[in-house]
Amino acid sequence: MDNILAFGAASSQAGRVDALFVMIAVIGGFFFFLTQGLLIYFAVKYRRRQPDRDNETPAITGSPLLEFLWILIPSIVVVVIFYYGWRVYTDQRIPVAGATEVHVNARQWLYEVKYPDGRTAINEIRVPAGKSVKFILSASDVLHGFYLPDFRVKMDMIPGRVTTLWVQPDRPGSYQIFCTVYCGTGHSNMLARLIVMPQGEYGEWVEHAGREGGEGAEREPLAARGERILKSAGCLNCHAVDGKEKIGPNLRGLYGSKVPLEGGTIVTGDEEYLRESIVDPGAKVVKGYPNVMPTFKASIPPEDVKAVVEYLKTLK
Amino acid sequence: MSGHTDEHADPAVAFEAAKLGVWTFLATEVLLFGALFTAYTVFRMKYPEMFRVEHAKLDRVLGAANTVVLITSSLMVVLGVDAIKRGKARLLEAYFGATIFLASVFLCVKYIEWTKEFHHGNFPGTNLFFSLYFMLTGLHGIHVLFGMGVLSYVIVLSRRGRLSEAWYTPAEMSGLYWHFVDLVWIYLFPLLYLVG
Amino acid sequence: MTGIGQPETEGNGRGYLAERGWRSWAFTLDHKRVGAMYLWTTIFFFLVGGVFALLLRLELLSPQAKYFGNHAYNVFFTLHGSMMIFLFIIPAIPSGLGNFFIPLQLGARDVAFPRLNIASYWVFAAGFLVVIGSLVAPMDTGWTFYTPYSAKSAAAVTTLSLGIFLLGMSSILTGLNFIVTIHKLRAPGMTWHRMPLFLWSMYATSIIQVIATPVVGVTFLLLAAERVFGVGFFDPSKGGDPVLFQHFFWFYSHPVVYVMILPAMGIVSEVIPVFSRKPIFGYKAIAYSSMAIALGGFLVWGHHMFTSGMSPLANAIFSLMTFFVAVPTAVKVFNWTATLYRGSITFEAPMLYALTFIFLFIVGGLTGPFLGALATNVQLHDTYFVVAHFHYTMMGGTVMGFFAGLHYWFPKMTGRMLNEKVARAAWALIFVGFNVTFFTMFIVGVRGMPRRYAEYLPKFQLENVISTAGSAVLALGILVMCWNLLQGLRKGAPASANPWRALSLEWRAASPPATENFDEVPVVTEWPYGYGTPKA
Structure with a gap:
């Protein structure tokens, strides 16, 4: 590739x-x-060979x-x-009849994916191979872009209107999605993937995701599940878990620390604070950071929020 | 600056240059308002109902009165330019003075209208119609103010005896500009006050 | 063949530069001084904008934004773009070299409205001061200021909008002045078809400035009004349309790329015949193609918006129009090349830069169809391919044309010659550095790297490192060139009135020209390209 x-x-x-x-x-x-x-x-x-012969050029x-x-x-x-x-x-x-429809809404700085049957995801779109896909694109804050370099197509995502894009993924694989319309500080971190799965595997996945987590997930330790969700929900686009600063506060060592807020108060980074910051990020904004994080209330179910908090507690 | 003359050797060339300059400037102005008229067209096609409902909130009587005021002022300018072509500088000053007076009447009426709109809770950010209304009439108002300045400058020139039947370029040019300002209003009035 | 080598006017040595003191500059009515002030200002901003470019390249050495961070990077590319566009490339050739040479080439004593001319410089100065003032909360919107981001950004977008409005006003006043000057102040005998091609291109440029600039002026006013009064033309939550902003913006900003390129094309059309000692090939085609580009340029703005959800029909029309605008540019390139045929060519610095213009512009021009064709545009739009394409046309084209003009007219403006060896060394560095910097961007663009990315996927690193290395060479070349220009200004050998033995009227004035240019109004009896021997 x-x-x-x-x-x-x-x-x-x-x-x-x-x-x-x-x-x-x-x-x-x-x-x-x-x-x-x-x-x-x-x-x-x-080129001139003798210095004085220049006037012998033809007057064409x-x-x-x-x-x-x-x-x-x-x-x-x-x-x-x-x-x-x-x-x-x-x-x-040309619109293709019977295409798989996927709704993608962009906001600073992630893609919210919604399938017609109600499944949701962040920054990861799964579609079956060999079948046309129609992306229904929107944006909720500023302009964004939806660029699939491997498919040679892109479309702008515009607040207040819907744009569409068709692709016909032939080969299974994992493909890059870039935001191409400048959208602010996190623009270059606004990445997502299109995962094209073989038909059968896709069917299994749909069923699996439909049963909310499935049995395998039950046996997974909560923190490990939290880490998986943290990575797939796009948190790492803005938050670092190592020493590095990104757009939002660093997550390592957050649990149990004293967090200075906008306005001067200081809170303790306990479980409730972490939970609230995921479902209602505007409630307590950390001093020195922009209040730009969207709510994940709809996209991460409460069970999963718990798992994420458990994972955060392990980051010391 | 020393040894540099601003006037061209040939007054005829200077007149032609000034005329072309003003017409070019007016072309710029047309495009300036053109962008706003484009926005008007786009949004009126998109929201015809809103335009119909919202325009009723404007005061047609005051708008019509202002139209008469501006047309009269344009007439004054024509008479003024005609006067100076016949060498009557005092008459020019009187007509241009009348134009400036009418222009200030226009602005006072505009002020009353805007105050009324504010009282009714209609601000530039209220909806697209009032955005257009305030932007268009505001930009036009700035042009009226600027025109009053230009006409005053012509009166000053005339008082100093700089204008005559041989050299009346500034009077004619400021007149051209004033007609343009008038013309813009003649478009604005029906578009804003008389939405069909 | 009058005038070759023999000035008809002997200067007093310092010409228009004789008077001293800041007042003699600040209140000058002399088009040459106004032009010189524009040149100093624009070259200053060119260097500042260049520093921002180098900071961008530095950050892009690493896939992670580890030197300045995302936000600073976004500020840098916004300032690089805004300064280069609004404070350098739009005013540099028209207001700088144009002011200086339009009256001289016309055989006029000055522009039509000298007071308006100095006023437009001061409006320009007010504009850039406001722009500098906006740096208290520096912009991170990109130079295109797309709404709704620009309407929401915490940066001083309102201040900057007003600054750009002022710059636009200055641009309009200058364009208006030039249109009237070219129409009304041509020397006796200077018919339209005896005008040097630089004047034709400046005439076309001025028309664009006068017609397109007010639209962007209103657009920025509306953006400011949206931020201050909550006017909602571009705000979807109020029923407005963010894409309308793009239409307004590109209605100006596409024609304005011709404001940038046409004057440079004019300079190339002047330089090529002089240094090949041949008449320009196809004078009328070059002159009329400038007009065709100027008018056609108004009909193609939509090609910046093929992925913005416009109807396929509108996209198709804009695409087709775009391809037709390419034809007159191609015609110019063919005509310049044909001018070289059987010439007697020498390679002084102005000629090197003019040839470089053609060379790089061909690359820029031939990569245009990739972006004009709809399907490939959808692939390449907003990737580094676009960045490479417009740097090849704007920097490889306009800036090289500007450098050609600076070197060509340097003796006339200053009365001094440049060090030719240093000039050629600087040219070589610039040529190599430019291609290394920007050609790699085509490759990384085709591979899918989006523009305006502070951080990128590691697979793009090789190209970015090469590009940054090239930018260092390019910067070194520009520094050497600037040093050479300053040295020439201070202690260059005195220049004769016509060191290049050119035929256009500016070379009949002294070097540097006197305050009112000519002792006697020149009378024109033939066109300015009468080189070569008829029927040789």
Whole structure:
């Protein structure tokens, strides 16, 4: 996937974009070598050899035929490129009946994913391979972007309106999602993944997720589960668990510490404080940090919040 | 500055230059208001009902009165420029003075209207219609103020005896500008007060 | 063939620079002094903006934002963009070199409205002071100021908006002055088709400035009003539309890239014939293509917004128009290249920069179709590919054209020659540094790295390290060039009135020109490109 020009498209649609790219590159390359070649050739060939002979140059002031040709030929070439680019684009935008729909809402600085059957997730979208997917995109604070480099597509996410994007994931795999419209301090940390699963595996996963955690999860230690949720819910986009500062406060050593708040009061970082800060982050804002964290009330169920708090307690 | 003359050797060229300059400036102004009119069009198409309901809250009588005031002021400017073309500087000053007076009447009425709107709780941030109303009339009001300054400057020039039937460029140019300010209002009035 | 090597006007040695004291500058009515003041100011901001660029490159050495952090990085790219665009690249050639040379090339004593001219400099100065004042809470919105982020940001966006409004006003006044000057103050015999091509390009530029700038002025007023009064044109919670801001913004900001590039194209059209001793090839095509670009440039703003949810039909129309605007630019490149054919070419610094302009602009131009075509635009939009593309056109194009103009007209402006060897060394560093810095961005862009990222995936690090290394070379080259310009200013050899033996009118004035340029109004009998021997 990571050869130098990134070819290795994740869908046939992306393959067509690559073909267009190559076509423009070939046409561009031809004109590149033609014009740069002539530029350099003329510059070398007609350099002044004797200092005083400059007035013996011919007084050529133009050539109607040549000029007509180099207006006509580029015009034809650009119309061809336009047409090809437009066709590929239009095919990308044709609504596909029966596509899997996924709602994605962006906010500073994460993606909230919601499936039609009510499942939710943060920063991770799972879809079955071989079936069209329709992303229904929105944003709740500022502009964001939804860029799938492996599929060669992107779409802006705009507060107050809905935009859509279709992809046809052919190959299972885990693909990068970038935010491409500048959205503030955490813009470059606003990453997510599109996980394309083989049909059967996807079906199993849907069933599994539908039974809320499943049996396997029950046996998982609470702190370990908390760590898993912390990573998948996008907390680490803004919070560090090592020595590093990110947008929000560092989480290591938070439990049991004295936390200075905006406004001067100091609270103890106990379980209730940690819980409240996940479901109602605006209630107690740590001094020196912007009040930008969204609530996770809807996206992390209470059981899971408990698990996250347990995990945080282990970070000493 | 020493040895540098501002006036061009040829007064005819200077007049032509000034005229082209003012027309170019007016082109800029058209685009300035054009952006706001575009916003108006976009939002009126999107929310026709809101425009119909909200515009009723404006005072049509005061708006119509102001239209008459501005049109009269434009007439004064025409008469003033005509006067100086016949070499009558005092008459020019009188007509331009009348224009400035009418302009201040216009602004007073505007002030009354805005105060009324504020009392009714309509502010620039209330809704899109009032955003447009206050931005458009505010920007226009600034132009009226600026125009009053320009006309006053022409009166000062005339008092100093700098204008005559041979050189009346500043009077004619300020007149052109004033007509533009008037014209903008003639568009604003129906668009804001008389939404169909 | 009059005038080659023989000045018709002997200067008093210091020309327009004779008078001393700050008042003689602050209240000057001399277009040359106004131009010089613009040049000093814009070059200063070019260097400041360059420092921010180097800070960006430094941060990007590592995939984690470990030197300055995310917020500082965002501030740096905003300031780099805003300063380079509003305080350097828009005013540098039109207001700086344009002010200086439009009247000289026309054979006029000054611009049409000298008082307006100095006033527009002071409006400009007020603008940049307000912009500097906004640094108390520095901007992190990007130079595009997209709403709703800019409407919500805690930074001093309102102050900056008003600063940019003032800069825009200055730009309008300058453009208006140039339009009238070119229409009304041409020397006797200077018909439109005897005008140097720099004047044609400045005329086209001025039209764009006058028509497009008021729209961005209103846009920034509305942004300020949204922050101060809660006006909701761009606020979705009030029924407004954030995308409307983008339409307004690009209605100005796309044409304005032609405000940046056209004057540079004008300079190249002047330099190429002089240093190849040949008439310009296809004068009319170059002149009219400037006008075509200026007018066509108004119809393509939507190509910045292909992924903003516009209807596919609107996207298709904007895409098609975009491709047509490419044609007149291609025509210019062909004509310049054809001018070289059978010339007698020498490679002084102005010519090196002019050729570099063509070379880099071809790269910038040929990467345009990738972004103009809809499907590839959707892939490459907002990636480093776009960053590379516009640096190739704006820096590789406009800035190289500006450097060509600075070196070409330096003897005329200062009365002194530059050290040619140092100038060529600086050019070599700039050429190499530029390509290393920016070509890698095409690659990393195609590989999917989004722009405006303080932190990036480790797989992109190699390209970023190479690019940063290139930027160091580029910066060194620019420093050497600036040092050379200052040395030339202080102790360069005295320049004759026409060291390059050029035919346009500015070279008939003394070096530096006297206050009112010409002792006698020149009379023009032929076009300014009469090099070469007819029917040789």
